[in-house]
Amino acid sequence: MIDILTFWLDWFGVAVFAITGALAASRKQMDLVGFILLGTVTGIGGGSVRDALLGNVPVFWVADPRYLLTCCIVSSVTFFLAHIPQSRYALLLRLDAVGLALFAVIGAETALLAGADPVVAIAMGVVTATFGGIIRDVLAGESPAVLRQEIYVTAALLGASLFVTLQSFGVERSIALFVGFAAALALRLGALQWH
Amino acid sequence: MIDILTFWLDWFGVAVFAITGALAASRKQMDLVGFILLGTVTGIGGGSVRDALLGNVPVFWVADPRYLLTCCIVSSVTFFLAHIPQSRYALLLRLDAVGLALFAVIGAETALLAGADPVVAIAMGVVTATFGGIIRDVLAGESPAVLRQEIYVTAALLGASLFVTLQSFGVERSIALFVGFAAALALRLGALQWH
Amino acid sequence: MIDILTFWLDWFGVAVFAITGALAASRKQMDLVGFILLGTVTGIGGGSVRDALLGNVPVFWVADPRYLLTCCIVSSVTFFLAHIPQSRYALLLRLDAVGLALFAVIGAETALLAGADPVVAIAMGVVTATFGGIIRDVLAGESPAVLRQEIYVTAALLGASLFVTLQSFGVERSIALFVGFAAALALRLGALQWH
Numbered sequence: 001m002i003d004i005l006t007f008w009l010d011w012f013g014v015a016v017f018a019i020t021g022a023l024a025a026s027r028k029q030m031d032l033v034g035f036i037l038l039g040t041v042t043g044i045g046g047g048s049v050r051d052a053l054l055g056n057v058p059v060f061w062v063a064d065p066r067y068l069l070t071c072c073i074v075s076s077v078t079f080f081l082a083h084i085p086q087s088r089y090a091l092l093l094r095l096d097a098v099g100l101a102l103f104a105v106i107g108a109e110t111a112l113l114a115g116a117d118p119v120v121a122i123a124m125g126v127v128t129a130t131f132g133g134i135i136r137d138v139l140a141g142e143s144p145a146v147l148r149q150e151i152y153v154t155a156a157l158l159g160a161s162l163f164v165t166l167q168s169f170g171v172e173r174s175i176a177l178f179v180g181f182a183a184a185l186a187l188r189l190g191a192l193q194w195h
Numbered sequence: 196m197i198d199i200l201t202f203w204l205d206w207f208g209v210a211v212f213a214i215t216g217a218l219a220a221s222r223k224q225m226d227l228v229g230f231i232l233l234g235t236v237t238g239i240g241g242g243s244v245r246d247a248l249l250g251n252v253p254v255f256w257v258a259d260p261r262y263l264l265t266c267c268i269v270s271s272v273t274f275f276l277a278h279i280p281q282s283r284y285a286l287l288l289r290l291d292a293v294g295l296a297l298f299a300v301i302g303a304e305t306a307l308l309a310g311a312d313p314v315v316a317i318a319m320g321v322v323t324a325t326f327g328g329i330i331r332d333v334l335a336g337e338s339p340a341v342l343r344q345e346i347y348v349t350a351a352l353l354g355a356s357l358f359v360t361l362q363s364f365g366v367e368r369s370i371a372l373f374v375g376f377a378a379a380l381a382l383r384l385g386a387l388q389w390h
Numbered sequence: 391m392i393d394i395l396t397f398w399l400d401w402f403g404v405a406v407f408a409i410t411g412a413l414a415a416s417r418k419q420m421d422l423v424g425f426i427l428l429g430t431v432t433g434i435g436g437g438s439v440r441d442a443l444l445g446n447v448p449v450f451w452v453a454d455p456r457y458l459l460t461c462c463i464v465s466s467v468t469f470f471l472a473h474i475p476q477s478r479y480a481l482l483l484r485l486d487a488v489g490l491a492l493f494a495v496i497g498a499e500t501a502l503l504a505g506a507d508p509v510v511a512i513a514m515g516v517v518t519a520t521f522g523g524i525i526r527d528v529l530a531g532e533s534p535a536v537l538r539q540e541i542y543v544t545a546a547l548l549g550a551s552l553f554v555t556l557q558s559f560g561v562e563r564s565i566a567l568f569v570g571f572a573a574a575l576a577l578r579l580g581a582l583q584w585h
Binding site: 034038048059068069139141 | 247248249250252306309311312314315318321325329333338339341342348349352
């Protein structure tokens with residue numbers, strides 16, 4: 001049960017971040033291979049850095065090619081739909097918020113399962129949530145959004161901290177995942193709304 | 196036999212990419228230590244990322260100091276020759292194409308030998324071929340060439356895919372390596388020619 | 391004894407680099423979370439890259455949350471003091487020199503203890519000393535200082551080389567650490583002075 005839920009949340013986070021990478025490729029007017037590369041790197045970058053730091057190697061997408069295939073398919077579909085012009089950037093920001101919230105709790109849980117201290121687990125949630133986007137922005141030649149938009153990292157920090165705290169108080173895992181996810185998403189979407 | 200061929204191809208790819216890093220240092224008018232740092236990081240960067248993701252640690256150049264020494268020597272020689280002004284950039288692009296084609300097949304083979312799925316092996320070929328150049332461009336303060344020149348990643352993808360496909364059909368290893376290498380090199384040099 | 395000395399030197403290097411990251415956040419007018427993120431990444435970045443390459447995983451700060459807590463505290467204190475305007479950049483450069491010299495010898499020793507060849511150990515000293523600052527500059531959207539200031543890498547190279555050479559001649563460890571550290575610091579501070 002645990003592995004299936006984790007797989008689906010992880011998979012969904014990868015897919016959502018891959019779309020944001022492909023949308024960034026769209027803004028840079030790249031071709032199909034550029035979409036796939038930037039989408040894939042964004043989708044799996046945060047989890048790869050987390051796994052390399054934790055010593056969870058080979059990293060998660062090496063053991064299961066479905067992650068790579070998902071990134072390729074999602075990026076390609078985005079390529080054929082992204083000419084629909086309006087509000088690509090607004091969409092990117094909202095999808096990015098969903099991926100951010102998902103990866104904050106999933107990343108923290110992965111670290112806890114690897115035996116990490118709660119403080120380290122929170123940091124790993126932030127790493128997982130932010131490094132895919134950081135790599136995307138650096139490769140696209142843009143200044144990393146993560147440090148220009150302060151509520152971005154704060155939202156990941158909130159989600160990961162809530163999840164780790166609730167878990168340490170013995171709250172049921174799926175509830176802790178949901179509360180952490182919802183809080184991070186609400187804070188980030190709120191920041192986008194009121195900014 | 197296998198290890199000797201792999202070592203020489205790997206070594207040659209490292210040397211060629213080190214020259215491209217040193218030529219980038221030349222364009223930025225760095226001094227000798229800058230040449231060595233940028234040359235070394237470019238030469239061993241792609242393989243280091245690949246090994247860290249695969250869990251092949253310590254990474255390849257830690258176990259064998261000849262890689263580092265090669266990068267230092269090649270970068271230093273480039274430093275003393277690079278004042279010869281004409282066509283440094285054209286040379287950089289052509290050497291980069293050779294390194295790209297070599298690392299695409301070597302990186303894919305390294306992943307296959309580590310037990311990775313064919314799809315993952317192709318991705319590792321692309322990672323090995325492109326990340327040295329990406330790190331070089333980021334350190335030199337330039338927008339990564341890999342995403343501006345789409346036939347670049349496509350060439351690595353072609354070479355790695357051909358090699359993995361031929362291997363899975365039981366084609367002899369050195370032939371598969373050569374075909375993948377030649378196809379990637381031809382596509383990339385062709386793109387440079389006709390662009 | 392050895393572990394205690396290493397811990398304190400390592401810890402001090404992390405704290406000093408965290409301040410330089412927080413000062414960079416200050417120059418970019420980030421908020422508290424931005425200070426903490428940039429300070430933490432700068433403090434632990436170089437050692438994380440070193441450990442991932444050496445296969446020392448989980449990396450050093452995963453096993454001991456005091457490193458992360460130190461980065462958070464140091465970055466937060468810097469946040470509340472950094473409005474004191476004068477000479478933030480001059481301070482950043484001098485603290486960075488101390489961290490550079492510390493990490494050059496500590497990084498080389500960590501590699502030697504992991505069984506690396508002397509040449510590889512020197513390279514790991516340079517990696518540990520420079521990659522925190524490189525990541526800081528890339529995240530802050532600046533061209534990496536490490537390659538603009540050539541005496542920077544040279545100082546790390548000098549400190550790591552001296553330490554490794556003295557160790558290989560059987561000089562007592564704490565003396566070798568001190569000589570390597572002092573030489574790197576003197577060269578870097580001298581370069582700042584006379585530039």
